[in-house]
Amino acid sequence: MEQKEFGGKMLDIDEDGFIQDPEDWNEAVAADLAKTEGVEELTENHWKVVHYLRDYYLQYNMAPMIRKLCKQTGFKLKEIYDLFPSGPAKGACKVAGLPKPTGCV
Amino acid sequence: MDLITVAREAGLAFKVNVRGHEFSSDMSVSDGGRDAAPAPAELVGGALGACIAMMVQAYCDTCGYTDGEVGVSLAVELGDNPKRVAGFVIDLELPADVPEEKHDVIMRVAEKCSIHETLANPPRVDIDIT
Numbered sequence: 001m002e003q004k005e006f007g008g009k010m011l012d013i014d015e016d017g018f019i020q021d022p023e024d025w026n027e028a029v030a031a032d033l034a035k036t037e038g039v040e041e042l043t044e045n046h047w048k049v050v051h052y053l054r055d056y057y058l059q060y061n062m063a064p065m066i067r068k069l070c071k072q073t074g075f076k077l078k079e080i081y082d083l084f085p086s087g088p089a090k091g092a093c094k095v096a097g098l099p100k101p102t103g104c105v
Numbered sequence: 106m107d108l109i110t111v112a113r114e115a116g117l118a119f120k121v122n123v124r125g126h127e128f129s130s131d132m133s134v135s136d137g138g139r140d141a142a143p144a145p146a147e148l149v150g151g152a153l154g155a156c157i158a159m160m161v162q163a164y165c166d167t168c169g170y171t172d173g174e175v176g177v178s179l180a181v182e183l184g185d186n187p188k189r190v191a192g193f194v195i196d197l198e199l200p201a202d203v204p205e206e207k208h209d210v211i212m213r214v215a216e217k218c219s220i221h222e223t224l225a226n227p228p229r230v231d232i233d234i235t
Contacts (some may be wrong), residue, residue, distance in 0.1 A: 015135065043226055052121040065182070065192070066180050066194040067194050067195075068180060070194070070196075076196050077179070077180055077194060077196040078178040078196065079168065079193075081178070081180075087180065088180070089182075089183075101183070
């Protein structure tokens with residue numbers, strides 16, 4: 001499995017750059033993961049999304065539905081994509097250290 | 106409706122022709138394509154978003170709501186086993202002069218668009234090898 005340095009640690013990643021062990025995640029890892037998604041700096045709004053995703057995942061062992069993410073963070077769908085250009089699944093979930101979402105698009 | 110044809114361009118990219126209008130579809134690089142055009146599932150999402158926007162815009166035009174345009178932001182949620190589109194998440198933007206008491210009517214208009222109805226009432230799909 002490929003390894004790459006995030007937050008000063010060598011971590012296992014899959015072919016799409018998702019870290020393999022959610023336990024490896026911390027805010028420094030998130031900041032480096034964000035750069036792979038074209039997000040150079042994580043703002044307060046980015047963190048609001050990331051922390052919501054992470055808290056939900058740790059509680060339910062799955063990512064929330066997109067509508068739930070929007071409702072709970074107060075962001076419109078377009079605003080989520082403005083924050084994470086690859087979207088809530090491939091972008092925000094990756095930065096939050098969640099497993100790669102299902103699907104092929 | 107007129108015949109829709111699909112012909113290979115290169116790799117996994119295909120060109121779709123509808124009444125002389127052409128557009129392409131491809132897969133992402135991670136799924137074996139070249140990402141030269143939207144993936145088929147994204148085209149389905151685009152069709153749904155366009156259909157809803159057209160219906161709601163027509164309603165707003167008829168009612169004289171002109172302070173802004175109708176717009177749609179749409180995300181496609183994917184599912185596995187089997188691989189499929191598992192859901193659509195849609196934010197609908199309305200002209201600013203649409204009163205809030207009309208939102209229920211507009212939701213019904215959006216849900217009556219032909220693509221929404223098609224997804225809600227899955228069509229027969231008849232494939233033959235020719």
